[in-house]
Amino acid sequence: xxxxxxxxxxxxxxxxxxxxxxxxxxxxxxxxxxxxxxxxxxxxxxxxxxxxxxxxxxxxxxxxxxxxxxxxxxxxxxxxxxxxxxxxxxxxxxxxxxxxxxxxxxxxxxxxxxxxxxxxxxxxxxxxxxxxxxxxxxxxxxxxxxxxxxxxxxxxxxxxxxxxxxxxxxxxxxxxxxxxxxxxxxxxxxxxxxxxxxxxxxxxxxxxxxxxxxxxxxxxxxxxxxxxxxxxxxxxxxxxxxxxxxxxxxxxxxxxxxxxxxxxxxxxxxx
Numbered sequence: 001x002x003x004x005x006x007x008x009x010x011x012x013x014x015x016x017x018x019x020x021x022x023x024x025x026x027x028x029x030x031x032x033x034x035x036x037x038x039x040x041x042x043x044x045x046x047x048x049x050x051x052x053x054x055x056x057x058x059x060x061x062x063x064x065x066x067x068x069x070x071x072x073x074x075x076x077x078x079x080x081x082x083x084x085x086x087x088x089x090x091x092x093x094x095x096x097x098x099x100x101x102x103x104x105x106x107x108x109x110x111x112x113x114x115x116x117x118x119x120x121x122x123x124x125x126x127x128x129x130x131x132x133x134x135x136x137x138x139x140x141x142x143x144x145x146x147x148x149x150x151x152x153x154x155x156x157x158x159x160x161x162x163x164x165x166x167x168x169x170x171x172x173x174x175x176x177x178x179x180x181x182x183x184x185x186x187x188x189x190x191x192x193x194x195x196x197x198x199x200x201x202x203x204x205x206x207x208x209x210x211x212x213x214x215x216x217x218x219x220x221x222x223x224x225x226x227x228x229x230x231x232x233x234x235x236x237x238x239x240x241x242x243x244x245x246x247x248x249x250x251x252x253x254x255x256x257x258x259x260x261x262x263x264x265x266x267x268x269x270x271x
Contacts, residue, residue, distance in 0.1 A: 081232055083147035086154065089231065090139050090224060097223050098136035098164065099215035101207035105129050106176070107195040113185045121183030125191040126176040129199035131168040133207035135216045137161050137240075153235045154228060160241040161216040163207070163251050166200050173199075200252040208250075213243045 106128050113121040141159040148155040173196075178188055217240040228236045 081149060081154075081234075083144040083149060086147045086149075086156070086228065087142045087144060089227060090142055090156070093139065093223060093227055097139065097216065097220040098134050099212055099219050101133045101135070101203075101210060101212045103131070103133075103203050103206055105199050105202045105206075107199050107202070109191050109195050109198070111185055111187050111191060113183055121181040121185065123178075123180040123184040123187055123191065125178050125188060125195060127192060127195035127199065128174055128176045129168050129196060129203075130172040131166065131199065131203055133163060133203050133212060134165040135161055135163050135207065135212045137216060137220045138164075149234070153237055154232065155237045155239060156224060156228075157239045158217070158220055158224075158241060161213040161220070161243065162249060163204055163212075166204050166207075166252060168196055168199055197252065201250060204250045204252060211243075217241075217243065 106126065108124070108126045110122055110124040112119045113123075137158055137160070139159070142156075146157045146159075175192060180186070180188070221238040221240060224238050225236045228234075
């Protein structure tokens with residue numbers, strides 16, 4: 001072979017042929033696991049009805065089982081509702097059934113000094129009294145006979161509403177005017193005490209006329225309904241004793257004629 005042949009490079013020379021390109025490095029394949037969503041198909045109506053019946057039957061079986069266990073373990077069973085338990089529960093709520101009336105009254109009062117049927121002097125006093133009257137139902141008078149428990153209803157007959165208390169606020173009350181002539185009797189303190197007692201009478205009368213007893217009945221019905229509804233699933237019916245008159249029994253009896261203008265008019269009263 002000719003050494004100067006063009007196919008053979010000369011000795012001591014370098015070849016300038018371009019090497020074949022290198023193949024790029026392929027990245028390692030990574031496998032990932034993703035969520036696969038499967039569309040839900042609506043259940044047939046028959047299947048829905050069947051599942052509902054199965055749930056209802058299962059619940060009844062659970063309830064029946066609990067009732068059987070409650071019979072074996074009395075501590076788990078709810079207390080039996082009786083007229084006696086209802087009466088005890090209501091007696092503790094007596095203070096919640098009260099209604100309060102507040103008012104102000106002016107009481108003018110006087111006393112003369114007589115000598116042989118002649119007035120030789122006098123002492124006059126005007127007292128402005130502020131106070132309140134409290135009315136309610138004495139639930140301690142409830143008896144088992146006042147409570148009737150039926151299949152789906154509890155009926156309670158209430159005692160009559162009465163005046164429970166009446167007081168004068170001495171910090172808000174005062175002697176508005178005090179006059180004594182030269183020969184008038186020294187009875188200012190006595191007249192003030194009489195005026196205070198008469199003020200209580202007039203406040204109780206005004207409270208009755210304003211319907212305080214009706215308010216006490218209405219409040220008792222609301223409170224008793226709330227108390228018994230929380231402890232029982234039965235319907236509650238409260239039967240109050242009707243208030244037959246706008247005037248009621250006064251706990252402070254009048255000292256004289258309560259209709260006499262001598263005792264003064266009511267100035268302001270608010271239920």
